[in-house]
Amino acid sequence: MYAAATIVGGLGTGLIGFYIGIGVTALVRLAFGLDAWEKELSIAVGYVFGLFGWLMGIGGWGIWGREWFGLKTYQRKATGWQRYFTFCTDHKVIGIQYLVTFSVTFLLAGLMAMLMRAELAFSGTQIFSHDQFNAIMGLHGILMVAVAVAAVFGGFGNYFVPLMIGAEDMAFPRLNALSFWLVPPTAFMLLTTPFLGGIDTGWTAYPPLSTVVDTAQLTFNLAIITFGLSSILGGLNFIVTIIFMRAPGMTWGRLPIFVWSMFATAWIALLYTQGFAVALFMVTMDRIAGMSFFNVDNGGDPLLYQHIFWFYSHPAVYIMVLPGFGILLEVLSHFSRKPLFAYKYAVGGFLGILGLSGGVWAHHMFTSGMPNFLHGPFLVATELISIPTGLVFLSALGTIWMGKLQLRPPMLFALAVLFNFACGGVTGIFLADVPTDIHLHDTYFVVAHFHYTILGGEIFAMFAGIYYWFPKMTGRQYNEKLAKLHFWWMFIGFNLTFFLMHFPGIQGMNRRIADYPEYLEPINLAVSLSAFFLGASFLVFVYNMVWSWFRGPAAEANPWRARTLEWQTSSPPPVENFHVPPVVTGHPYDYGVPGSTHGVFGGLPGGLPGAAPAGGGGGGQ
Amino acid sequence: MRPATDTDAVLLCADERGPVKKHFIAAAFFWAVLTAAGELLVFADLFPTVGSEEAEEFDRIFRILLAMGWPVFAFVVSVVGYSFFQFRSRGDDSEDGPAMYGRGAVPRVWLGITGGLAVLTMIFPGLTGLAELQSDRGGYGWGDTEGELLVKVEGFRYSWAFQYPDLGVEILGANQELVLPVDTKVKFEVSSLDVVHSFWIPAFRMKIDAIPGRTTFMTVTPTKVGSYDDDQSFRVQCAELCGMDHSVMSFPVRVVEREEFDAWIASQKEEQ
Numbered sequence: 001m002y003a004a005a006t007i008v009g010g011l012g013t014g015l016i017g018f019y020i021g022i023g024v025t026a027l028v029r030l031a032f033g034l035d036a037w038e039k040e041l042s043i044a045v046g047y048v049f050g051l052f053g054w055l056m057g058i059g060g061w062g063i064w065g066r067e068w069f070g071l072k073t074y075q076r077k078a079t080g081w082q083r084y085f086t087f088c089t090d091h092k093v094i095g096i097q098y099l100v101t102f103s104v105t106f107l108l109a110g111l112m113a114m115l116m117r118a119e120l121a122f123s124g125t126q127i128f129s130h131d132q133f134n135a136i137m138g139l140h141g142i143l144m145v146a147v148a149v150a151a152v153f154g155g156f157g158n159y160f161v162p163l164m165i166g167a168e169d170m171a172f173p174r175l176n177a178l179s180f181w182l183v184p185p186t187a188f189m190l191l192t193t194p195f196l197g198g199i200d201t202g203w204t205a206y207p208p209l210s211t212v213v214d215t216a217q218l219t220f221n222l223a224i225i226t227f228g229l230s231s232i233l234g235g236l237n238f239i240v241t242i243i244f245m246r247a248p249g250m251t252w253g254r255l256p257i258f259v260w261s262m263f264a265t266a267w268i269a270l271l272y273t274q275g276f277a278v279a280l281f282m283v284t285m286d287r288i289a290g291m292s293f294f295n296v297d298n299g300g301d302p303l304l305y306q307h308i309f310w311f312y313s314h315p316a317v318y319i320m321v322l323p324g325f326g327i328l329l330e331v332l333s334h335f336s337r338k339p340l341f342a343y344k345y346a347v348g349g350f351l352g353i354l355g356l357s358g359g360v361w362a363h364h365m366f367t368s369g370m371p372n373f374l375h376g377p378f379l380v381a382t383e384l385i386s387i388p389t390g391l392v393f394l395s396a397l398g399t400i401w402m403g404k405l406q407l408r409p410p411m412l413f414a415l416a417v418l419f420n421f422a423c424g425g426v427t428g429i430f431l432a433d434v435p436t437d438i439h440l441h442d443t444y445f446v447v448a449h450f451h452y453t454i455l456g457g458e459i460f461a462m463f464a465g466i467y468y469w470f471p472k473m474t475g476r477q478y479n480e481k482l483a484k485l486h487f488w489w490m491f492i493g494f495n496l497t498f499f500l501m502h503f504p505g506i507q508g509m510n511r512r513i514a515d516y517p518e519y520l521e522p523i524n525l526a527v528s529l530s531a532f533f534l535g536a537s538f539l540v541f542v543y544n545m546v547w548s549w550f551r552g553p554a555a556e557a558n559p560w561r562a563r564t565l566e567w568q569t570s571s572p573p574p575v576e577n578f579h580v581p582p583v584v585t586g587h588p589y590d591y592g593v594p595g596s597t598h599g600v601f602g603g604l605p606g607g608l609p610g611a612a613p614a615g616g617g618g619g620g621q
Numbered sequence: 622m623r624p625a626t627d628t629d630a631v632l633l634c635a636d637e638r639g640p641v642k643k644h645f646i647a648a649a650f651f652w653a654v655l656t657a658a659g660e661l662l663v664f665a666d667l668f669p670t671v672g673s674e675e676a677e678e679f680d681r682i683f684r685i686l687l688a689m690g691w692p693v694f695a696f697v698v699s700v701v702g703y704s705f706f707q708f709r710s711r712g713d714d715s716e717d718g719p720a721m722y723g724r725g726a727v728p729r730v731w732l733g734i735t736g737g738l739a740v741l742t743m744i745f746p747g748l749t750g751l752a753e754l755q756s757d758r759g760g761y762g763w764g765d766t767e768g769e770l771l772v773k774v775e776g777f778r779y780s781w782a783f784q785y786p787d788l789g790v791e792i793l794g795a796n797q798e799l800v801l802p803v804d805t806k807v808k809f810e811v812s813s814l815d816v817v818h819s820f821w822i823p824a825f826r827m828k829i830d831a832i833p834g835r836t837t838f839m840t841v842t843p844t845k846v847g848s849y850d851d852d853q854s855f856r857v858q859c860a861e862l863c864g865m866d867h868s869v870m871s872f873p874v875r876v877v878e879r880e881e882f883d884a885w886i887a888s889q890k891e892e893q
Contacts, residue, residue, distance in 0.1 A: 433747045512862045
């Protein structure tokens, strides 16, 4: 059993590394005449060594480490499901590793949301103490942020970017595997927090609270720094892959729109993720090394943290939402059987969002007590973002207008993204406008707003992607009736829950609270009941996915008659992706143009013996 | 190899489902109805008690944004909804839609309209509203820098302490209320003893963070007599996560007539 051997090996070397780290710390401290054990310092150093040990043990040593000593490298050759538990460099394996990991995380964090809604159904303390509630709330927040950042970016990005540009793999396959195997330590560290005192600071970890509380704050910080490293490496890999690994003929003007969205996203991940890591590194230094970046008594400034933190954490929402937009436009074009409307403007929209993303962070700080002259510029920059976002909507609405809409499950989810994100976009104006934000900041209005954009925008797009690409990834077809049931159930549940959630916010209910005054009780009960309804919809999804993956009927190579390259190879694709390497000859979205082709394989259209020409299907009008 | 059709040409041509013009008119009608219905929301009372001049201003600007934002939302809903019902593929699935590329005037007009709307919103009610809120560009807070009554606020885990330095009165501890005179411009100077808190009174619609090592301020003019016992939006609520009991870090507020306030001050002085 390769799988079990790798995992146990990784855990073993990780543990050894952890104790070596603690030992080294103890020796150094003893040499200076200090106590051998200093809780947080010892754990932090132990974690760094342990992380290295884990990465080596899981397979990094064989495929990477041996090289440093002039030895021959090797990769464990596992097959079938066991590949998913090894340090495998195949981008398709890594994509599924990401997707499954974060789907499970999504369900787990969703369960935490159910617990919170159970507590918040009534005023007063029902189920959890304030501390327990804060721990669940913080964990729900950070896990969902991780899902939103990595499920689409790491999952679909890894699986489909190389396929869609006609490449055999990512530019740096080993780095790619490394990015994924940094995720389990992150998950482990986060999931241990409830047993080590919980996190009391939410996912934002504002100091001085985060530097003084005696909770699992350190574990949280280390997890996020690890996760940040994973994101940065992933971003770098995507940029290089998209620039250098495109098939012959795949010009920038012929790049599928999902790849464009990933390109813009990868830049944001590469440029800004360090902000979050640095902010939490400074908190960690305040805690373990006696520094005082945020300690007022020693000349520090708590607001410094908020600037650094939001310098990443606002661009992060575009890391979440841009690949979602990519899937949205991809699905809309294929399922409207029409060219992507205003393709170049949509690309311009993505790049415009990339350009503006780094200049808007302080709109999270309008009431933070920052100097007054900062409010105007950030208000302006924030509202400018609506212009490139509007271009994405232009492309989307123009594509479905006059189309031949095939209302299959991916298309239903894509149309819902438009509806939900339009609502989230409009409520965003209330928060970008300082005069209204003063009251609404840190209330449930904000909670409703960002769930509309992230859950309603990105996660709905993620489900569109799951239902769109499931046949390609698994080689099996799912039950469409159940998929449609899941869609309508989730769509109605989502809109009930989060539309209602705006009202307690306006009425004076602040966020991140375990308890609230009685006058807010009726509306909260309604929100809670809707949330339970929403939560139940995922049971249909899980059943459909699990059953179909094992028992579903075999899928065709191209069940949707889509034109992009990933559909011109078998389902699932072979290790080398294409039996014959593709040459790109035309635009991916030329639906309704007789005789147009997107890719040819060995001089012939279509990558499979007897397959329809790439981008063929449906002659014209 | 793409045909030389321009967006405009295709948009105006007809296909087998009838002239495009018909679809435009029908969708536009749908949008108009939806917009008209949604604009009624502007008259809905979504707000807690209007307890101050600033609250009136907030409610007004909120309604303006609602009136401006709703048609945008309704536009997306109309196009998506109309397409969902009218352009769904019936029968023969193998046919493609018309090859519209959006290379003509449509994207430029769109860019002009969305750009114009964005600039409009940022100027009014954005920057104009902001200008009214800030009297001092270098300061750290909302409203005028001078008030008729000064109240010093200190946040600490998990309650608030208040001082009327000019009147020599302090409020601290359980069973107390923050008492304020009606129709008086009150300046709060806010700071924190430990971690970041946020000083927020929902009935006044105003909020500013309490930060250790810095003094922030907000100036509010209460316009309505009321108290927490009758109306829970009259409360100081901490709005920035500050640890375990953050959710119950609130403090009752009572707004009273001037004479009652003076009497209350006198009684407090006797006690202290």
